[in-house]
Amino acid sequence: MNTGTAWTARFATVVFDVDSTIASIEGIDWLAERRSAEVAAQCIALTSRAMAGEIPFEEVYTHRLELIRPTQVDLDALAEAYLASVAPRAAQLIKGLHAVGTTVLLVSGGLHAAIEPLARLLDVPAQHVHAVRVSANAHGEFVFLDGAQPLATQQGKPRVISQLDLPRPTVMIGDGATDAAARGVVDQFIAYTGAARRESVVAVADAVAEDFVDLVPLLLAIAEPDEEDR
Numbered sequence: 001m002n003t004g005t006a007w008t009a010r011f012a013t014v015v016f017d018v019d020s021t022i023a024s025i026e027g028i029d030w031l032a033e034r035r036s037a038e039v040a041a042q043c044i045a046l047t048s049r050a051m052a053g054e055i056p057f058e059e060v061y062t063h064r065l066e067l068i069r070p071t072q073v074d075l076d077a078l079a080e081a082y083l084a085s086v087a088p089r090a091a092q093l094i095k096g097l098h099a100v101g102t103t104v105l106l107v108s109g110g111l112h113a114a115i116e117p118l119a120r121l122l123d124v125p126a127q128h129v130h131a132v133r134v135s136a137n138a139h140g141e142f143v144f145l146d147g148a149q150p151l152a153t154q155q156g157k158p159r160v161i162s163q164l165d166l167p168r169p170t171v172m173i174g175d176g177a178t179d180a181a182a183r184g185v186v187d188q189f190i191a192y193t194g195a196a197r198r199e200s201v202v203a204v205a206d207a208v209a210e211d212f213v214d215l216v217p218l219l220l221a222i223a224e225p226d227e228e229d230r
């Protein structure tokens, strides 16, 4: 008798958002809080309105960077904060997805430099990590986008995902309006509410997950036993 559960993939590709999904923090807001209470209040208001779909993401992205003026030290501290705030059982689920041959991507509107160590922890290869690259001014403050950065825009996720020619079926998992915007280019959209529940996002989702335990049956199925096990 087969005692171990054998799993099979429901999707060939799983795309995860990072902020308020894989990790419980919002990276840009976290940097703002590190800067000052006043900067934090300004940035949280901008982020919240953008994620709720009230104002275009691209309008607030560089404005927030200019308010925060993050340095390399700040980005390194944010990387540590991401590692400390990984959602319970996220690493186990991603390991399980890799084990059944699922392609796992992180597609984020967050800062690439701060997300890289998190991706390494989760064994997500560098070519499957897509986020926003920024560059520094003469004072070492990362206030500029490093060329065209589609993920700093409202429609960045559908644009990036559609250009990747990913194995199908595909599923996007995230908490925000920029994740829900990917619905047209993936086969399913799952609203993740473990860190933040946004009703406008839940309303358009094919399924809702409160935590990574909820995600297991949505992403994996129990394999039919082989003939010899029957």
Ligand SMILES: [Mg+2]
Pocket: 017, 018, 019, 020, 021, 174, 175, 176
């Ligand atoms: Mg998010």
